[in-house]
Amino acid sequence: MDDNITAAYLARYRDAVADDPHVAPVTGAQRRFLTLRSLSHGTAPVVVPLYFRFPRGTVDVARLEEAAACLAARHAALRMRFEVAASIPVQRLTDPRGFVRRVIAGPGENVAAALRRELLGWSADGPVLRLLLATGDDQPEDETLAVVVDHAACDEQSLGSLTDGLTRAYRERTSARDVRSEEGARAVGDYRDTVERQLAAERAASAQSSLDYWSERLSGLVPTGLALRTVTAGPGEDDDPTGMLQYRRPAAVGTERTALFPALLGATASAVASLASAAAQGDSTPLLGYPWGGRPLGAAPVMGCFLNTVLFTAGAPDDLDDVSDRWWDDIDHADTPLDEVLRVARKRGGAWSGALDALLTLEDTTRRPPLELGGVEGRETHLRGPALQSPLAVSVSQSQADLLVRMGWNRHQLAPAHGQTAFDALRSALGGHLDPAPDRPATVH
Template identity: 45%
Template sequence: MHASITAAYLARYRPLAAAADDPSTLLPLTGAQRRFLLTRRMRPHGRPDTVPLFFAFPRGTVDLGRLHRAAHALAARHPALRGRFTTVRGTPLLRLGEAAVAVSRVAVPPGGCADQAVREALLAWSADGPVLQLLLCDDPDGQRELLTLALDHAACDEQSLGLVTAGLTDTYARDGAAPTDGGAAGDGPANGSTTDSGAADDGTADGGLAAYRHTVELQLAAEEAAADPAARAHWATRLGALGTSAPVRPSSAPLPDGPPPPTGALAERLPAVGGAARGSVFPALLDAVTAAGHRLLGTGRTLAIGYPWGGRPPGAGPEVLGCFLNTLVHPGSSATDGLEALADAWWDDLEHAGTPFDEVVHAARSGGAHWSGGLDGMLTLEELSRRPPLVLGGVAGVETHPAGRPIGAPFAVAASNGADGLLVRLVWDRAHARDLDAEAGFEALLATLRHHLTATPA
């Protein structure tokens, strides 16, 4: 009988943890965390996947020293934020340490802009540094400052983003009466502070560690159970056509050495989706992203479209911050049988949504796929009502979406549904797609999405 990859991983982890000087400091990784670390190793310079949120505030709103203390206090309460990802004898682990965050002011060079300065700062992210970074940058062309809240994706998922924004809002407000360190709020960085100002007490930290460990154990047990023969057979059949030909790259000169070129970006706001139509949004997006991908990449092969799914395992506390999602894969074919058939197949996929990504790749190969596990495109859908705003000094930050930041696939589509509409954004890697092809892909995406959403019965 095929032993699950999760079971094999735990068989390696347990003796390593038991042999450690302090076994409580070595924690196992979820399937999603293992995937992100593997992807990191395969990239030049080991650059990790990051999840940045960008907020605009009126200039002078954010006190950098106060923000640093608030972020440090937040990190002290959450093991996922005070750990470091490491490898011991070939086995990836989370090693707990002291709370550390990176909070700094980013300077804009003469003639530059805030978006470009933040992009370069994110490209310089060190995989050995803190998993939570906050970057503050003044906009030289206006009266605003841009605050970037960025996390290593291996330490957070969508639910965690809400915990971070709510936690920073709360700790920043409670620190309001504390004296401000004028030097920390100035031009210099405040990285990796060891101060205990605002840190959680030992009881809170210990309670957070117990809850986190319990949630990770529940997640791993669920992943092991979800790698059963029925799930492997489903994914073998569903993804067996992946990777039958190489992707088509743009006909352009070779890229020079150095940082990757800024990604392209396009955005459109559609009417908000509510009521019964919400149930059709995700399959409609899958079809629209597939249409965009074929135009953008110029290929007729079946595309691997990844999307995050899931949350905390049953029995886990809702306040545990970490990475408990799974990446599901949709086979995007150029030939479609219509939205109803796509939705039926998608619902079948969700029956096996807990199967870890590495098990899915193994199953797909057993079904005949010549697929390395790389994704052609990514899709995310966020309900903005689920994430509390970031409020600093009584001012709510206005979320923005600067262009140019790196992505982990040739293209990605992010959809955000809120009271003011469904914001759809396409970003693409210029090493994989030309701007003209991306523009045609975006038109195909919007046309497909409008067709499906307007045709959905009320």
């Protein structure tokens, strides 16, 4: 048998539960999310929220709930529940269900805070797709719809299917029962086939040649220690653990589009490096993670979680050529599951615990259809989300008009002044890598 985590997982799965038609294995990304969840008792699962503002009275709750159930009938990933069987994580198929809840901001609370409270209280029991329709005195004419998915059931490529599918199901008023009888069996088969193809790709990417590559990449690694920092929470920060700053800059065009992701990697590494002295580690290496991947070759375009978190070790974040070269080299080995890379590090006896200093995501919003309900297109907004899984998280949304650059920080690990320092470094480095056209003002959340 291959000496890798994916092969060992599949062997145990096939020995114990493969005969159950309602149970499927999990991908490497799902395995990581579920492992972190099991180790973080009392911590809410990692979720992916999208927020849309509609004029009050636009959304019919019963109709939206049926549309959500219809979408779940069409996409098996939204019908899965995660559990442990024979000591391994698996996903079990359930009946499609829509979940819509009204959220009313309490006294002294705005809509954003009310939604954040709901997300911090998210339980792993229940549907992986949930819709929260929030109202408050701070938005007298609008209501905010949060479309929230458990990250173990959704990746960036799934978001377009999510908004398009909800729009279509709401418009057509199709019964979830009818969809399940017509399309449900095919959807389940497509999803299972895609999961199995993904695991085959991950197993192949755990070959010795890839492990040797990552072993070399981890050679001499000195972590910053940023992920191990703790600070005393300020007033109210236990209930509001995430700080956020954001700004807009001109869209990347021409050759800048090719250089955009390496530029973002370098800028994020610079943000981490600006705090390294505060972590008292001296000359250290920023450790970043970013999602990469898509559907395996030949797979159906199903919703699900088929990404991998790729490790990036920034050597010289100010040198864009160096960052680009490192990134292009890594892409050839980007399918190696992160837990396999961590195992390589442990075999080397290095100091890396697997914790990341920052996570970087880039979404091309031009590929995601808008959410339209009752003939009204929702106005997407960006709110500060629940607790982060790393000290820093940089999220960039790319549209035809501009780049929205957001940086969140974990207030239990970084003080507000450190968040501002990291944001200033991020912004300065990105301006140095890209066209230094005037940026739009920053916004604090």
